[in-house]
Amino acid sequence: MYFGRIPRFSPSFSLHDAITSARLIARPPDDAPKVREFEQAFARFIGVKHAVMTPSARYAFYLILKAYGIGPGDEVVIPGLTYFAIPSIAVTAGVRPVFADVGLRTHVLDPAAFEAAITPKTRAVVPTHLYGTPCDLDAIRAIAQPRGIKVIEDCAQSTGARYSGAGGTQRVGSFGDAAYYTFGLTKNMTTLTGAMVTTDDPAVADSVRAAIDASTPAALSRSRKEAVTGLAMKVATHPFVYPLTLHPVILVGNRLGKDPIHEPFGEAEVLYPSLPTSFQHSRPRAVQAAVGLQQLARVDGLNAARAKNGRFLDEHLQHVPHLTVPEYPAGVEPIYMSFVVHHARRGDLIAALRRRGVDTTFGYMNDCSDHPLFPEFRRPCPNAAVIKREQVHIPVHPSLDERDLAHMVEAVRSACLELARTAPGRAP
Numbered sequence: 001m002y003f004g005r006i007p008r009f010s011p012s013f014s015l016h017d018a019i020t021s022a023r024l025i026a027r028p029p030d031d032a033p034k035v036r037e038f039e040q041a042f043a044r045f046i047g048v049k050h051a052v053m054t055p056s057a058r059y060a061f062y063l064i065l066k067a068y069g070i071g072p073g074d075e076v077v078i079p080g081l082t083y084f085a086i087p088s089i090a091v092t093a094g095v096r097p098v099f100a101d102v103g104l105r106t107h108v109l110d111p112a113a114f115e116a117a118i119t120p121k122t123r124a125v126v127p128t129h130l131y132g133t134p135c136d137l138d139a140i141r142a143i144a145q146p147r148g149i150k151v152i153e154d155c156a157q158s159t160g161a162r163y164s165g166a167g168g169t170q171r172v173g174s175f176g177d178a179a180y181y182t183f184g185l186t187k188n189m190t191t192l193t194g195a196m197v198t199t200d201d202p203a204v205a206d207s208v209r210a211a212i213d214a215s216t217p218a219a220l221s222r223s224r225k226e227a228v229t230g231l232a233m234k235v236a237t238h239p240f241v242y243p244l245t246l247h248p249v250i251l252v253g254n255r256l257g258k259d260p261i262h263e264p265f266g267e268a269e270v271l272y273p274s275l276p277t278s279f280q281h282s283r284p285r286a287v288q289a290a291v292g293l294q295q296l297a298r299v300d301g302l303n304a305a306r307a308k309n310g311r312f313l314d315e316h317l318q319h320v321p322h323l324t325v326p327e328y329p330a331g332v333e334p335i336y337m338s339f340v341v342h343h344a345r346r347g348d349l350i351a352a353l354r355r356r357g358v359d360t361t362f363g364y365m366n367d368c369s370d371h372p373l374f375p376e377f378r379r380p381c382p383n384a385a386v387i388k389r390e391q392v393h394i395p396v397h398p399s400l401d402e403r404d405l406a407h408m409v410e411a412v413r414s415a416c417l418e419l420a421r422t423a424p425g426r427a428p
Protein backbone atom coordinates (compact mmCIF):
# COMPACT_ATOMS: atom_id res chain seq x y z
CA MET A 1 0.00 0.00 0.00
CA TYR A 2 1.36 3.44 -0.91
CA PHE A 3 0.26 6.42 1.19
CA GLY A 4 1.98 9.20 -0.81
CA ARG A 5 3.01 10.95 2.41
CA ILE A 6 6.57 12.24 2.34
CA PRO A 7 8.44 13.67 5.34
CA ARG A 8 10.78 16.63 4.79
CA PHE A 9 13.64 14.75 6.36
CA SER A 10 14.87 11.33 7.52
CA PRO A 11 17.68 10.96 10.05
CA SER A 12 20.92 9.11 9.31
CA PHE A 13 20.85 7.95 12.97
CA SER A 14 20.14 4.20 12.99
CA LEU A 15 19.07 1.50 15.44
CA HIS A 16 22.70 0.32 15.46
CA ASP A 17 23.75 3.85 16.51
CA ALA A 18 21.08 3.85 19.24
CA ILE A 19 22.38 0.55 20.64
CA THR A 20 25.99 1.80 20.58
CA SER A 21 24.89 5.02 22.30
CA ALA A 22 23.01 3.15 25.03
CA ARG A 23 26.03 0.89 25.68
CA LEU A 24 28.60 3.69 25.88
CA ILE A 25 26.38 5.99 27.94
CA ALA A 26 25.67 3.18 30.45
CA ARG A 27 29.39 2.22 30.72
CA PRO A 28 31.46 5.16 29.50
CA PRO A 29 34.98 4.14 28.41
CA ASP A 30 38.03 6.44 28.28
CA ASP A 31 37.16 9.24 25.88
CA ALA A 32 40.53 10.04 24.32
CA PRO A 33 41.27 6.76 22.43
CA LYS A 34 37.85 6.64 20.69
CA VAL A 35 37.89 10.37 19.91
CA ARG A 36 41.41 10.08 18.39
CA GLU A 37 40.33 7.04 16.35
CA PHE A 38 37.39 9.02 14.91
CA GLU A 39 39.55 12.09 14.26
CA GLN A 40 42.14 10.04 12.39
CA ALA A 41 39.50 8.20 10.35
CA PHE A 42 37.85 11.53 9.50
CA ALA A 43 41.17 13.12 8.47
CA ARG A 44 41.80 10.15 6.13
CA PHE A 45 38.26 10.41 4.75
CA ILE A 46 38.64 14.11 3.90
CA GLY A 47 42.26 13.72 2.76
CA VAL A 48 43.95 16.08 5.22
CA LYS A 49 46.67 15.71 7.86
CA HIS A 50 44.78 16.75 11.00
CA ALA A 51 41.26 16.56 12.39
CA VAL A 52 40.17 17.76 15.84
CA MET A 53 36.69 17.11 17.23
CA THR A 54 34.88 20.13 18.68
CA PRO A 55 31.48 20.55 20.35
CA SER A 56 30.01 22.68 17.55
CA ALA A 57 30.88 24.20 14.18
CA ARG A 58 30.44 27.74 15.51
CA TYR A 59 32.99 27.06 18.26
CA ALA A 60 35.23 25.41 15.65
CA PHE A 61 35.08 28.61 13.57
CA TYR A 62 35.86 30.70 16.66
CA LEU A 63 38.90 28.52 17.45
CA ILE A 64 40.16 28.70 13.85
CA LEU A 65 39.95 32.52 13.94
CA LYS A 66 41.88 32.50 17.24
CA ALA A 67 44.47 30.08 15.83
CA TYR A 68 45.19 32.51 12.98
CA GLY A 69 45.23 35.48 15.36
CA ILE A 70 42.27 37.05 13.50
CA GLY A 71 40.53 39.51 15.84
CA PRO A 72 39.62 43.14 16.43
CA GLY A 73 40.35 45.39 13.44
CA ASP A 74 40.21 42.47 11.00
CA GLU A 75 37.57 41.59 8.42
CA VAL A 76 36.29 38.22 7.25
CA VAL A 77 34.27 37.80 4.05
CA ILE A 78 31.19 35.64 4.70
CA PRO A 79 28.41 34.79 2.20
CA GLY A 80 25.25 36.82 2.82
CA LEU A 81 23.19 33.63 2.70
CA THR A 82 24.34 31.59 5.67
CA TYR A 83 23.50 30.38 9.15
CA PHE A 84 23.36 33.35 11.48
CA ALA A 85 25.65 31.73 14.08
CA ILE A 86 28.71 32.08 11.85
CA PRO A 87 28.72 35.89 11.44
CA SER A 88 27.62 36.06 15.10
CA ILE A 89 30.79 34.25 16.08
CA ALA A 90 32.91 36.59 13.95
CA VAL A 91 31.37 39.52 15.85
CA THR A 92 31.91 37.72 19.17
CA ALA A 93 35.60 37.39 18.21
CA GLY A 94 35.72 41.14 17.50
CA VAL A 95 35.98 40.57 13.73
CA ARG A 96 33.95 42.54 11.18
CA PRO A 97 31.85 40.23 8.95
CA VAL A 98 31.76 41.59 5.39
CA PHE A 99 28.87 39.98 3.53
CA ALA A 100 29.34 39.01 -0.11
CA ASP A 101 26.57 37.77 -2.38
CA VAL A 102 25.92 34.20 -3.53
CA GLY A 103 24.90 32.89 -6.95
CA LEU A 104 21.13 33.14 -7.40
CA ARG A 105 20.72 29.47 -8.37
CA THR A 106 23.94 27.96 -7.00
CA HIS A 107 23.28 29.47 -3.53
CA VAL A 108 27.03 29.55 -2.80
CA LEU A 109 29.61 32.36 -2.60
CA ASP A 110 30.10 34.21 -5.88
CA PRO A 111 33.89 34.58 -6.39
CA ALA A 112 33.43 38.01 -8.06
CA ALA A 113 31.41 39.23 -5.05
CA PHE A 114 34.15 37.93 -2.75
CA GLU A 115 36.79 39.83 -4.70
CA ALA A 116 34.72 43.03 -4.60
CA ALA A 117 34.39 42.73 -0.78
CA ILE A 118 38.16 42.61 -0.14
CA THR A 119 39.78 45.52 1.68
CA PRO A 120 43.28 45.87 3.17
CA LYS A 121 41.79 44.51 6.43
CA THR A 122 40.50 41.23 4.94
CA ARG A 123 42.16 38.30 6.71
CA ALA A 124 39.92 35.37 5.77
CA VAL A 125 37.06 34.20 3.55
CA VAL A 126 34.47 31.57 4.43
CA PRO A 127 33.35 29.62 1.35
CA THR A 128 30.18 27.94 2.66
CA HIS A 129 29.29 24.82 0.68
CA LEU A 130 25.63 25.48 1.30
CA TYR A 131 22.94 22.84 0.72
CA GLY A 132 25.70 20.33 -0.13
CA THR A 133 26.96 22.29 -3.17
CA PRO A 134 30.71 22.98 -3.29
CA CYS A 135 31.80 26.55 -4.00
CA ASP A 136 34.09 27.37 -6.93
CA LEU A 137 37.17 26.67 -4.85
CA ASP A 138 39.76 27.20 -7.58
CA ALA A 139 38.44 30.71 -8.26
CA ILE A 140 38.20 31.55 -4.55
CA ARG A 141 41.71 30.29 -3.82
CA ALA A 142 43.13 32.15 -6.81
CA ILE A 143 41.72 35.39 -5.37
CA ALA A 144 42.63 34.68 -1.73
CA GLN A 145 46.08 33.13 -1.83
CA PRO A 146 48.12 35.90 -3.51
CA ARG A 147 46.68 38.36 -0.96
CA GLY A 148 47.45 36.15 2.06
CA ILE A 149 43.73 35.71 2.83
CA LYS A 150 43.00 32.48 4.73
CA VAL A 151 40.36 30.20 3.20
CA ILE A 152 38.19 28.69 5.97
CA GLU A 153 35.74 26.24 4.38
CA ASP A 154 32.29 25.88 5.97
CA CYS A 155 31.47 22.22 5.33
CA ALA A 156 28.56 22.10 7.81
CA GLN A 157 26.22 20.98 5.02
CA SER A 158 28.61 19.15 2.75
CA THR A 159 30.52 16.40 4.53
CA GLY A 160 31.85 14.13 1.78
CA ALA A 161 31.05 16.35 -1.24
CA ARG A 162 33.78 16.58 -3.88
CA TYR A 163 35.13 19.32 -6.09
CA SER A 164 37.29 18.84 -9.17
CA GLY A 165 39.81 21.60 -9.56
CA ALA A 166 43.17 22.18 -11.13
CA GLY A 167 44.72 19.84 -8.55
CA GLY A 168 42.29 16.97 -9.27
CA THR A 169 39.19 15.71 -7.47
CA GLN A 170 39.18 16.00 -3.69
CA ARG A 171 36.64 16.25 -0.92
CA VAL A 172 35.64 19.70 0.24
CA GLY A 173 37.45 20.64 3.43
CA SER A 174 40.79 19.69 1.86
CA PHE A 175 41.09 22.81 -0.33
CA GLY A 176 41.24 25.62 2.21
CA ASP A 177 43.68 26.46 4.97
CA ALA A 178 41.21 25.01 7.47
CA ALA A 179 37.62 23.74 7.46
CA TYR A 180 34.83 22.99 9.89
CA TYR A 181 31.93 20.48 9.81
CA THR A 182 28.96 19.78 12.07
CA PHE A 183 27.25 16.52 12.95
CA GLY A 184 23.88 17.32 14.51
CA LEU A 185 20.96 14.92 14.13
CA THR A 186 19.66 16.61 10.98
CA LYS A 187 22.96 16.48 9.11
CA ASN A 188 24.05 13.84 6.57
CA MET A 189 26.12 12.18 9.29
CA THR A 190 25.71 12.58 13.02
CA THR A 191 27.71 12.26 16.23
CA LEU A 192 24.58 13.09 18.30
CA THR A 193 26.09 16.52 18.87
CA GLY A 194 29.57 17.45 17.76
CA ALA A 195 31.66 18.93 15.01
CA MET A 196 35.17 18.82 13.53
CA VAL A 197 38.04 21.02 12.39
CA THR A 198 40.33 19.78 9.63
CA THR A 199 43.57 21.33 8.42
CA ASP A 200 47.00 20.47 7.05
CA ASP A 201 48.51 23.08 9.35
CA PRO A 202 49.85 21.52 12.58
CA ALA A 203 49.86 24.91 14.36
CA VAL A 204 46.11 25.32 13.77
CA ALA A 205 45.38 21.75 14.86
CA ASP A 206 47.48 22.21 18.04
CA SER A 207 45.82 25.49 18.90
CA VAL A 208 42.30 24.05 18.48
CA ARG A 209 43.22 20.93 20.43
CA ALA A 210 44.68 22.93 23.31
CA ALA A 211 41.37 24.80 23.72
CA ILE A 212 39.32 21.60 23.55
CA ASP A 213 41.60 19.77 26.01
CA ALA A 214 41.22 22.63 28.46
CA SER A 215 37.41 22.33 28.52
CA THR A 216 35.31 20.03 30.68
CA PRO A 217 33.91 16.78 29.23
CA ALA A 218 30.48 17.10 27.62
CA ALA A 219 27.57 15.90 29.79
CA LEU A 220 26.44 12.40 28.83
CA SER A 221 22.85 13.50 29.52
CA ARG A 222 23.08 15.61 26.33
CA SER A 223 24.11 12.56 24.26
CA ARG A 224 21.32 10.54 25.89
CA LYS A 225 18.76 13.20 25.00
CA GLU A 226 20.00 13.37 21.39
CA ALA A 227 20.01 9.55 21.04
CA VAL A 228 16.39 9.40 22.25
CA THR A 229 15.44 12.26 19.90
CA GLY A 230 17.27 10.56 16.99
CA LEU A 231 15.41 7.32 17.61
CA ALA A 232 12.09 9.18 17.89
CA MET A 233 12.81 10.92 14.55
CA LYS A 234 13.61 7.56 12.98
CA VAL A 235 10.29 6.10 14.14
CA ALA A 236 8.25 9.22 13.32
CA THR A 237 9.56 9.38 9.73
CA HIS A 238 9.09 5.65 9.05
CA PRO A 239 6.91 5.16 5.92
CA PHE A 240 4.20 3.33 7.92
CA VAL A 241 4.25 5.61 10.96
CA TYR A 242 4.63 9.06 9.39
CA PRO A 243 1.32 9.11 7.43
CA LEU A 244 -0.68 8.31 10.59
CA THR A 245 1.16 10.50 13.08
CA LEU A 246 3.34 13.45 12.03
CA HIS A 247 1.65 14.17 8.72
CA PRO A 248 -1.82 14.84 10.21
CA VAL A 249 -0.18 17.15 12.79
CA ILE A 250 1.56 19.04 9.96
CA LEU A 251 -1.75 19.41 8.12
CA VAL A 252 -3.42 20.88 11.22
CA GLY A 253 -0.45 23.27 11.54
CA ASN A 254 -0.85 24.12 7.85
CA ARG A 255 -4.45 25.21 8.44
CA LEU A 256 -3.38 27.33 11.42
CA GLY A 257 -0.49 28.84 9.42
CA LYS A 258 2.13 27.24 11.71
CA ASP A 259 5.00 24.84 11.14
CA PRO A 260 4.83 22.32 14.03
CA ILE A 261 8.35 21.01 13.31
CA HIS A 262 10.29 24.17 12.53
CA GLU A 263 8.97 26.27 15.37
CA PRO A 264 9.81 24.03 18.37
CA PHE A 265 13.09 22.69 16.93
CA GLY A 266 14.51 25.64 15.01
CA GLU A 267 17.05 27.85 16.72
CA ALA A 268 15.01 31.02 16.47
CA GLU A 269 17.63 33.68 15.83
CA VAL A 270 15.02 36.41 15.94
CA LEU A 271 14.60 35.59 19.62
CA TYR A 272 18.17 36.55 20.36
CA PRO A 273 17.88 39.99 21.90
CA SER A 274 21.50 40.54 20.93
CA LEU A 275 24.35 38.41 19.65
CA PRO A 276 24.64 35.04 21.35
CA THR A 277 27.64 35.48 23.58
CA SER A 278 28.04 31.94 24.85
CA PHE A 279 28.34 28.76 22.92
CA GLN A 280 28.91 25.24 23.99
CA HIS A 281 32.45 24.71 25.28
CA SER A 282 32.87 21.02 26.05
CA ARG A 283 35.17 18.16 25.22
CA PRO A 284 33.56 15.47 22.99
CA ARG A 285 32.98 12.04 24.51
CA ALA A 286 33.66 8.47 23.36
CA VAL A 287 29.97 7.87 22.63
CA GLN A 288 29.92 10.72 20.10
CA ALA A 289 33.09 9.44 18.41
CA ALA A 290 31.83 5.84 18.33
CA VAL A 291 28.59 6.91 16.62
CA GLY A 292 30.70 9.09 14.30
CA LEU A 293 32.82 6.10 13.25
CA GLN A 294 29.71 4.06 12.45
CA GLN A 295 28.23 6.95 10.50
CA LEU A 296 31.45 7.62 8.60
CA ALA A 297 31.32 4.07 7.25
CA ARG A 298 27.86 4.82 5.79
CA VAL A 299 28.06 8.44 4.74
CA ASP A 300 29.23 7.89 1.15
CA GLY A 301 26.34 5.46 0.56
CA LEU A 302 23.81 7.88 2.05
CA ASN A 303 25.28 10.77 0.03
CA ALA A 304 25.05 8.71 -3.17
CA ALA A 305 21.36 7.98 -2.48
CA ARG A 306 20.70 11.70 -1.90
CA ALA A 307 22.57 12.62 -5.07
CA LYS A 308 20.53 10.10 -7.12
CA ASN A 309 17.31 11.64 -5.76
CA GLY A 310 18.62 15.15 -6.37
CA ARG A 311 19.50 14.39 -9.99
CA PHE A 312 16.02 12.94 -10.55
CA LEU A 313 14.37 16.10 -9.16
CA ASP A 314 16.72 18.23 -11.20
CA GLU A 315 15.84 16.44 -14.40
CA HIS A 316 12.07 16.31 -13.82
CA LEU A 317 11.43 19.76 -12.34
CA GLN A 318 12.85 21.78 -15.24
CA HIS A 319 10.28 23.95 -17.05
CA VAL A 320 7.64 23.92 -14.29
CA PRO A 321 5.77 27.25 -14.47
CA HIS A 322 7.13 29.96 -12.13
CA LEU A 323 9.57 27.55 -10.48
CA THR A 324 13.33 28.19 -10.41
CA VAL A 325 15.46 25.07 -9.98
CA PRO A 326 19.02 25.02 -8.62
CA GLU A 327 22.14 25.15 -10.76
CA TYR A 328 25.30 23.16 -10.12
CA PRO A 329 28.56 24.63 -11.38
CA ALA A 330 30.85 22.47 -13.53
CA GLY A 331 33.35 20.42 -11.54
CA VAL A 332 31.25 20.00 -8.41
CA GLU A 333 29.91 16.75 -7.02
CA PRO A 334 27.12 18.02 -4.75
CA ILE A 335 25.66 15.80 -2.04
CA TYR A 336 22.19 17.43 -2.23
CA MET A 337 21.78 18.08 1.49
CA SER A 338 18.79 20.15 0.39
CA PHE A 339 17.10 20.53 -2.99
CA VAL A 340 16.18 24.20 -3.01
CA VAL A 341 13.76 25.67 -5.54
CA HIS A 342 12.47 29.25 -5.62
CA HIS A 343 8.88 30.38 -6.02
CA ALA A 344 7.56 33.92 -5.64
CA ARG A 345 4.61 32.55 -3.62
CA ARG A 346 6.56 30.19 -1.45
CA GLY A 347 4.07 30.13 1.46
CA ASP A 348 1.28 29.12 -0.92
CA LEU A 349 3.52 26.54 -2.58
CA ILE A 350 4.47 24.97 0.76
CA ALA A 351 0.81 24.79 1.80
CA ALA A 352 -0.23 23.33 -1.59
CA LEU A 353 2.51 20.69 -1.40
CA ARG A 354 1.55 19.68 2.14
CA ARG A 355 -2.03 19.18 0.97
CA ARG A 356 -0.60 16.81 -1.65
CA GLY A 357 1.25 14.82 1.05
CA VAL A 358 4.69 16.37 0.49
CA ASP A 359 6.11 18.13 3.53
CA THR A 360 8.50 20.94 2.76
CA THR A 361 10.14 23.76 4.63
CA PHE A 362 11.83 27.05 3.87
CA GLY A 363 14.87 25.96 5.88
CA TYR A 364 16.82 28.05 8.33
CA MET A 365 19.29 30.00 6.20
CA ASN A 366 19.09 33.73 6.44
CA ASP A 367 20.08 36.73 4.43
CA CYS A 368 22.55 37.85 7.08
CA SER A 369 23.51 40.87 4.98
CA ASP A 370 20.14 42.36 5.90
CA HIS A 371 19.32 40.89 9.28
CA PRO A 372 18.34 42.54 12.57
CA LEU A 373 21.28 40.84 14.32
CA PHE A 374 23.82 42.64 12.13
CA PRO A 375 22.60 46.22 11.65
CA GLU A 376 26.14 47.64 11.51
CA PHE A 377 27.23 45.23 8.81
CA ARG A 378 24.43 45.67 6.26
CA ARG A 379 25.69 45.30 2.70
CA PRO A 380 23.55 44.64 -0.37
CA CYS A 381 23.35 40.97 -1.37
CA PRO A 382 20.41 40.95 -3.80
CA ASN A 383 20.59 37.24 -4.61
CA ALA A 384 20.67 36.27 -0.93
CA ALA A 385 17.58 38.46 -0.43
CA VAL A 386 15.64 36.67 -3.21
CA ILE A 387 16.65 33.21 -1.98
CA LYS A 388 15.70 34.06 1.61
CA ARG A 389 12.26 35.20 0.43
CA GLU A 390 11.50 32.50 -2.14
CA GLN A 391 13.28 29.28 -1.16
CA VAL A 392 11.42 26.00 -0.69
CA HIS A 393 13.26 22.81 0.29
CA ILE A 394 11.89 19.79 -1.58
CA PRO A 395 12.59 16.47 0.23
CA VAL A 396 15.69 14.74 -1.15
CA HIS A 397 16.72 12.50 1.77
CA PRO A 398 18.08 8.98 1.22
CA SER A 399 14.90 7.20 2.40
CA LEU A 400 12.87 8.26 -0.65
CA ASP A 401 12.01 5.56 -3.15
CA GLU A 402 11.03 5.79 -6.82
CA ARG A 403 7.32 6.09 -6.03
CA ASP A 404 8.04 8.97 -3.64
CA LEU A 405 10.09 10.78 -6.27
CA ALA A 406 7.43 10.35 -8.95
CA HIS A 407 4.72 11.47 -6.49
CA MET A 408 6.74 14.56 -5.54
CA VAL A 409 7.40 15.62 -9.11
CA GLU A 410 3.69 15.33 -9.88
CA ALA A 411 2.81 17.22 -6.67
CA VAL A 412 5.20 20.09 -7.47
CA ARG A 413 3.95 20.38 -11.04
CA SER A 414 0.27 20.36 -10.09
CA ALA A 415 0.81 22.74 -7.14
CA CYS A 416 2.64 25.22 -9.40
CA LEU A 417 -0.09 24.98 -12.05
CA GLU A 418 -2.73 25.54 -9.37
CA LEU A 419 -0.87 28.62 -8.12
CA ALA A 420 -0.54 29.93 -11.66
CA ARG A 421 -4.35 29.84 -11.91
CA THR A 422 -5.15 31.45 -8.54
CA ALA A 423 -4.46 34.82 -6.95
CA PRO A 424 -1.78 35.14 -4.22
CA GLY A 425 -2.96 33.82 -0.84
CA ARG A 426 -6.12 32.43 -2.46
CA ALA A 427 -4.93 28.93 -3.33
CA PRO A 428 -7.63 26.50 -2.11
Ligand SMILES: Cc1ncc(COP(=O)(O)O)c(C=O)c1O
Nearest residue numbers: 056057058083085154156182195
Ligand atom coordinates in the same frame (compact mmCIF):
# COMPACT_ATOMS: atom_id res chain seq x y z
C1 LIG B 1 26.11 26.37 6.96
C2 LIG B 1 26.23 26.21 8.46
N1 LIG B 1 27.29 26.71 9.10
C3 LIG B 1 27.43 26.58 10.43
C4 LIG B 1 26.50 25.91 11.20
C5 LIG B 1 26.66 25.86 12.69
O1 LIG B 1 26.80 24.56 13.20
P1 LIG B 1 26.76 24.33 14.77
O2 LIG B 1 25.31 24.30 15.16
O3 LIG B 1 27.44 23.01 14.99
O4 LIG B 1 27.47 25.44 15.45
C6 LIG B 1 25.38 25.35 10.59
C7 LIG B 1 24.39 24.63 11.38
O5 LIG B 1 23.63 23.85 10.93
C8 LIG B 1 25.24 25.50 9.17
O6 LIG B 1 24.18 24.99 8.53
